[in-house]
Amino acid sequence: MIHTINKQFTRILLLFTVLLSLSACSVDLTDVTSVLEEVGSQSTESITSTTTTGSTGELSTNKGILEVHFIDIGQGDAIYIKTSAGDDILVDSGDRGKDDVLFDYLSKIGVQEIDSVISTHPDADHLSNLSYVIQKFPVKNVYAPKVQHDTQVFENFLLAVQEKGLTIQSAKAGVEIPLQDTNIKAKFLAPVKEYGKDLNNWSAVLSLEYGETTYLLTGDAEFEAEEDMLASGMLPNEVDVLKVSHHGSEGASSREFLQRIHAKYAILSVGEDNRYDHPRQETLDRLSEVGSVIYRTDKQGSIVVATDGDNIQFQTER
Numbered sequence: 001m002i003h004t005i006n007k008q009f010t011r012i013l014l015l016f017t018v019l020l021s022l023s024a025c026s027v028d029l030t031d032v033t034s035v036l037e038e039v040g041s042q043s044t045e046s047i048t049s050t051t052t053t054g055s056t057g058e059l060s061t062n063k064g065i066l067e068v069h070f071i072d073i074g075q076g077d078a079i080y081i082k083t084s085a086g087d088d089i090l091v092d093s094g095d096r097g098k099d100d101v102l103f104d105y106l107s108k109i110g111v112q113e114i115d116s117v118i119s120t121h122p123d124a125d126h127l128s129n130l131s132y133v134i135q136k137f138p139v140k141n142v143y144a145p146k147v148q149h150d151t152q153v154f155e156n157f158l159l160a161v162q163e164k165g166l167t168i169q170s171a172k173a174g175v176e177i178p179l180q181d182t183n184i185k186a187k188f189l190a191p192v193k194e195y196g197k198d199l200n201n202w203s204a205v206l207s208l209e210y211g212e213t214t215y216l217l218t219g220d221a222e223f224e225a226e227e228d229m230l231a232s233g234m235l236p237n238e239v240d241v242l243k244v245s246h247h248g249s250e251g252a253s254s255r256e257f258l259q260r261i262h263a264k265y266a267i268l269s270v271g272e273d274n275r276y277d278h279p280r281q282e283t284l285d286r287l288s289e290v291g292s293v294i295y296r297t298d299k300q301g302s303i304v305v306a307t308d309g310d311n312i313q314f315q316t317e318r
């Protein structure tokens with residue numbers, strides 16, 4: 001048994017090293033034309049039976065719309081980002097057994113290929129279905145922090161990347177994701193440093209800026225990573241939409257962090273009656289202290305946040 005585990009670990013180590021080191025010399029962002037004709041014209045209306053539950057004003061019809069879909073994947077994260085210029089980004093993919101839920105959702109909104117797939121960290125409730133996504137959809141870029149995990153889920157992810165002839169680009173503070181929509185900036189603010197075996201703190205944290213609006217997707221980053229982000233000086237002073245870290249765990253979303261970013265809206269990606277008792281009351285209280293309006297996938301289903309760079313509109317499944 002121990003022998004088998006060691007063999008698997010060695011295999012993962014080798015594969016990860018090869019796939020990650022290759023990426024340093026393989027920046028291939030050409031052939032963007034085919035992306036232009038895909039889901040650019042889809043709108044949030046295409047998601048059936050949604051309700052508009054919040055809005056800071058009507059969205060302009062003259063400006064491009066940035067959509068961020070917080071997919072109800074149960075306990076875990078799966079976030080899909082779309083720009084009107086045709087950029088498609090998937091951040092995480094939910095836990096084991098949710099591949100159908102994810103595939104159905106992406107198909108329903110017309111996703112045909114994905115420019116960038118991001119694994120925030122290798123925990124199963126985020127990574128499990130990325131191998132499936134990479135197999136099912138044409139994918140151009142894969143980003144992940146430079147940390148590995150000795151699990152079948154992680155090995156499957158590496159194998160899918162290898163089978164598709166892709167490499168893994170290192171997700172870390174300061175790395176920007178090139179977008180066709182040059183009005184939108186997508187940039188990693190974390191990991192700021194290395195965190196040993198502490199997978200949550202390794203989380204790749206992505207900020208999205210469009211016009212006057214800012215989104216922050218924090219993976220499962222905990223207090224230590226939040227402190228490092230605060231110290232790095234890269235955090236925005238005002239965040240409109242925050243994907244609350246670690247499903248509202250008590251060990252994330254510190255008062256200092258929340259007071260710094262002043263999130264107007266806070267989204268919790270969390271499973272109904274989950275065994276971790278997420279989100280924790282103390283985290284909800286800290287969010288309320290800074291005045292964040294809370295949305296939850298366990299209560300409202302999938303949540304789509306659309307912005308024209310000025311106004312923001314929310315649509316929820318229920």
Ligand SMILES: [Zn+2]
Pocket residue numbers: 076077123125126220246247
């Ligand atoms: Zn998680």
